[in-house]
Amino acid sequence: MTNLLTARKLAARIALAFVVLVVVMFVCSLIGAESISLKAVFGRAGSQQTVNTDYEIFVHVRVPRIILACLVGAALACSGVVFQALLRNPLADPYILGISSGAGLGAIIAVISGFTWTLWGRSPIAVFAFAGALGTVWLVWFIGRFTGRSHVTGLLLAGVVVNAFFSSVIMFLTSIAKSDRVFSTIFWLMGNMTEEDFFVLWVGAGCVVAGVLALFYISPQLNAISFSEDDARTMGVNTARTQMLAFAIAAAITAVAVSLSGLIGFVGLVIPHAVRLVFGPDHRQLLPLSAIIGGAFLVAADTIARIIVAPAQLPVGVITAIVGGPFFLVLLVKYTHKVGWLGK
Amino acid sequence: MSIIKVSSLSFRYSDVEVLRDLSFEVQAQSFLTIAGPNGAGKSTLLNLLCRTLRPKSGSVSIDSIAIDSYSTKALARKVAVVRQEFIPVFGFTVVETVSMARTPYLDAFGFETNADRKIVADALEMTDTAQFASRALAELSAGERQRVFIARALAQDTAILLLDEPTSFLDLKHQVGIYDLLKRLQLEKAKTIVAVTHDINLAAQYCDEALLIGADNSYHIGKARDVFSPQQIEKVFSVRAFAGRVGQEKFFLPLGKFAKDTGIITTDSNSSRQK
Numbered sequence: 363m364t365n366l367l368t369a370r371k372l373a374a375r376i377a378l379a380f381v382v383l384v385v386v387m388f389v390c391s392l393i394g395a396e397s398i399s400l401k402a403v404f405g406r407a408g409s410q411q412t413v414n415t416d417y418e419i420f421v422h423v424r425v426p427r428i429i430l431a432c433l434v435g436a437a438l439a440c441s442g443v444v445f446q447a448l449l450r451n452p453l454a455d456p457y458i459l460g461i462s463s464g465a466g467l468g469a470i471i472a473v474i475s476g477f478t479w480t481l482w483g484r485s486p487i488a489v490f491a492f493a494g495a496l497g498t499v500w501l502v503w504f505i506g507r508f509t510g511r512s513h514v515t516g517l518l519l520a521g522v523v524v525n526a527f528f529s530s531v532i533m534f535l536t537s538i539a540k541s542d543r544v545f546s547t548i549f550w551l552m553g554n555m556t557e558e559d560f561f562v563l564w565v566g567a568g569c570v571v572a573g574v575l576a577l578f579y580i581s582p583q584l585n586a587i588s589f590s591e592d593d594a595r596t597m598g599v600n601t602a603r604t605q606m607l608a609f610a611i612a613a614a615i616t617a618v619a620v621s622l623s624g625l626i627g628f629v630g631l632v633i634p635h636a637v638r639l640v641f642g643p644d645h646r647q648l649l650p651l652s653a654i655i656g657g658a659f660l661v662a663a664d665t666i667a668r669i670i671v672a673p674a675q676l677p678v679g680v681i682t683a684i685v686g687g688p689f690f691l692v693l694l695v696k697y698t699h700k701v702g703w704l705g706k
Numbered sequence: 707m708s709i710i711k712v713s714s715l716s717f718r719y720s721d722v723e724v725l726r727d728l729s730f731e732v733q734a735q736s737f738l739t740i741a742g743p744n745g746a747g748k749s750t751l752l753n754l755l756c757r758t759l760r761p762k763s764g765s766v767s768i769d770s771i772a773i774d775s776y777s778t779k780a781l782a783r784k785v786a787v788v789r790q791e792f793i794p795v796f797g798f799t800v801v802e803t804v805s806m807a808r809t810p811y812l813d814a815f816g817f818e819t820n821a822d823r824k825i826v827a828d829a830l831e832m833t834d835t836a837q838f839a840s841r842a843l844a845e846l847s848a849g850e851r852q853r854v855f856i857a858r859a860l861a862q863d864t865a866i867l868l869l870d871e872p873t874s875f876l877d878l879k880h881q882v883g884i885y886d887l888l889k890r891l892q893l894e895k896a897k898t899i900v901a902v903t904h905d906i907n908l909a910a911q912y913c914d915e916a917l918l919i920g921a922d923n924s925y926h927i928g929k930a931r932d933v934f935s936p937q938q939i940e941k942v943f944s945v946r947a948f949a950g951r952v953g954q955e956k957f958f959l960p961l962g963k964f965a966k967d968t969g970i971i972t973t974d975s976n977s978s979r980q981k
Contacts, residue, residue: 366801366826369817450795582809582816589794589806596756597862598782598810643796646816 367644375647379654386658387432390665391424395672398424426557429567430622431664431678432657434555435629437570437619439637439656440577442630443648444612447588448605449514455631456616459521460498463528465620466551468494470532473547474539487550492621498524499613514591553626553679555664566622573615574653580604581645588645628682629656632690639697659686709734709865709898710755715764717750724750726923727764732915734865737892737899739909739930742919743943748902751919752870755900756787768866782810786859788869791851793844800846800854801839804829807861829861832895833887849880856887860895867891869901873908881905885912907957910934918942931956 392398402416441456449458468490475486502520509516536544558566577584583604586594595601616630633656634648641647660678663685667678708731715728724747732738740748753759755766757773766773768784776784786807798806807829808822818826830836833853843851852872859867869888873881889912891897903909909930910916916933918926920942926933936949939958948959 366805366818366823369815446796452795579814579816582812585798585802586806586809588796589798589803590789590792592758592789593787595758595778596782596785596787597807598779600778638796642802643798644802 367642367647372647372650375641376650376654379651379658383432383654383658383661386661387428390661391420391428393665394419394424394668423557426560426563427555427664427668428661429563430558431555431660433563433566433570434619434623434626435633435660436574436653436657437615438626438630438660439633439652440574440649441612441616441619443634443645443652444577444584444608445630446634447584447645448608448612449518450588450590451514451518452635453631455627456612456619457525457625457627457630459502459517459613460524460528461495461613461616461620462625463525463532464498464501465491465495465617465625466532466547467498467528467535468492469550469624470535470539470544470547473543474535476543487547488621491550491624492617495617495620496613498528499609499617503609549677550624552677553624553682554677555623555667558622562622566618569618570615573611574649576611577608578646578649580608581649584608584645584649585643588643624677624679626660626679626682628679628686629660632686633659636690636693639693707734708732709769710900711767711770712755713765713767715751715754715766716762717747717754717759718762719750723923725754725919728919728923728925729764730917730925730927732898732900734898735892735896736915737889737913738901738915738917739906739913740900740902740917740919741904741906741909741934743921746919746921747923748919749870752787752868752900752902756785756868757781758787779810782862782864784864785866785868786862786864788852788855788859788867788872790871790874791848791855793851797842797844799840799842800835800857801826801830803843803854804835804858804861807858807863810862825863826861829857832860832891833857849876849883852876852880852884853887856884860891865896866898866900869899871902871904873903873905881908885909888912906934906939907955910957911955934958 392400396415396419398416398419402414403420404417438456442454445454445456445458446452448454469487471494472486472490502517502524505520505524506513506517509520536547583594583599586597586599587601587604591601594604619626634652637648637652637655641651660682663681664678666685667676667681670676670681710732712731713729715725716723717725724745728751740751742748750759754761755773757766757776760774768776768781773781794803804826805818805822808818808826811822812818827836830839833856835850835853835857838846838850843854846854856869856872867888872888873884876884885908888899888901892899901909901913906916913930915928916930918933918938924942926938926942934956936947936958939947939949943960946961948961950957950959
């Protein structure tokens with residue numbers, strides 16, 4: 363009985379993970395193409411005469427970008443946990459039900475149509491991607507509901523087919539569009555961090571934090587659903603409501619993440635597995651720890667993307683798997699004998 | 707006192723009728739076995755009793771209250787279900803699995819209290835699964851896993867326990883073990899037990915009442931010794947059966963086309979004992 367999760371144990375682990383996150387964010391904020399020192403950042407903050415370059419870079423470039431990476435990483439990792447639980451499928455990730463292709467299609471339509479307006483400081487690409495992501499998920503969910511009682515397979519199939527269909531449409535549009543416009547979309551599709559202003563960050567942070575908290579609130583029910591839907595129902599879980607709620611929240615935070623930074627792969631698939639391998643499959647723990655560790659991971663990956671070919675920058679989506687893959691494989695080998703979900 | 711009351715229950719899957727006008731009652735703290743050929747609607751009936759399915763017509767009431775007026779949580783505090791054991795996708799340990807049964811009792815904060823832990827520990831103890839509490843379900847044998855699923859139903863702390871073929875994939879020893887456990891739960895924990903099974907010989911040793919459902923929607927309910935009669939078994943399962951007796955226990959042996967020396971069967975088991 364010693365290994366059962368308690369509130370105190372969870373609080374301690376969350377606090378520890380949070381410390382790791384803060385340390386990672388702090389260290390990464392000091393690393394970059396321009397070397398800056400904290401002393402310089404805050405030492406001359408009061409003097410107005412000269413422009414404090416270190417301060418400008420730190421506050422207006424590094425910090426917003428690090429916060430953004432943290433938000434996106436947390437949203438994707440959490441959403442991955444939820445999709446894996448709802449579909450009872452270890453290969454599920456936030457994009458499995460068509461969010462990626464929906465967002466991509468939205469983005470390319472925005473680029474081709476040549477809109478130039480902005481909505482709350484967001485470019486048409488972001489707005490269209492957000493709408494495309496949510497619209498596609500709603501479509502897939504809607505189709506999946508018609509496939510009957512065991513609708514997990516129906517949902518997955520609908521997701522795969524919608525993904526394939528929209529991907530073809532994207533390729534079609536890319537082939538007929540003018541090439542210079544298309545380039546920005548392709549870069550966007552690879553997943554990319556940019557420096558956002560604080561208003562956008564606050565709104566995004568609000569959405570993601572609210573989503574993660576709401577998901578944590580229904581995590582006991584997610585435990586039962588990830589075990590078996592029928593069992594969950596007879597154990598007192600209102601499965602239809604919980605699934606709907608979890609699905610909507612996960613889709614929403616993914617759409618927010620995608621509209622902020624494009625399609626960043628790997629985080630949503632592998633962070634949940636890494637946390638599950640080390641700490642077990644209890645969602646009360648899996649959700650908050652995945653959020654924090656997902657955030658820390660993407661901050662680190664984005665920092666590498668910033669500096670590895672400096673002064674140029676790589677899309678962070680290129681880096682995530684290169685950095686995270688080997689690390690995950692080490693975890694896999696180390697823990698598989700302890701936690702038997704892949705063993706047999 | 708009857709704890710489950712089924713009145714003129716009918717159910718159909720789109721175009722196949724599986725249950726027609728079924729009525730019976732289950733006494734509190736009794737052990738009912740449901741038997742019948744494949745497709746007769748045994749599992750369907752079980753799913754109707756726990757509201758996983760809703761009837762076409764007719765009604766089920768639990769504790770004299772219509773099953774439809776229970777909330778999901780309230781029903782989960784009355785009825786626990788043990789389905790056939792399986793390995794879940796994610797690596798839940800035994801104790802995590804059994805603790806899940808406390809979901810309908812958790813407060814908004816979502817953590818087990820000490821009382822919950824005590825109930826879980828007792829369920830593990832009762833089913834003899836405490837020894838591998840921290841192992842993952844995938845690392846257990848099928849028989850051990852089935853005991854864990856029963857422990858989970860036990861930890862749900864309900865008056866009624868429904869089981870869907872709890873011994874299908876188990877060897878003889880584990881089959882007997884599961885039924886011994888169920889009988890103990892009935893006698894020591896005052897559970898009402900309803901078990902769907904194909905193993906009428908074993909079930910007949912343990913149950914008080916039996917419900918035999920035929921593929922033609924006919925049904926027989928009553929004391930196990932009356933329901934499991936050779937004529938009824940042969941008719942409902944449409945198979946030739948040898949009926950024998952060991953002490954007070956009746957048993958049936960199905961005879962196939964290629965059974966050897968079927969002409970000289972004695973209807974008594976003394977011959978085997980005389981050796």
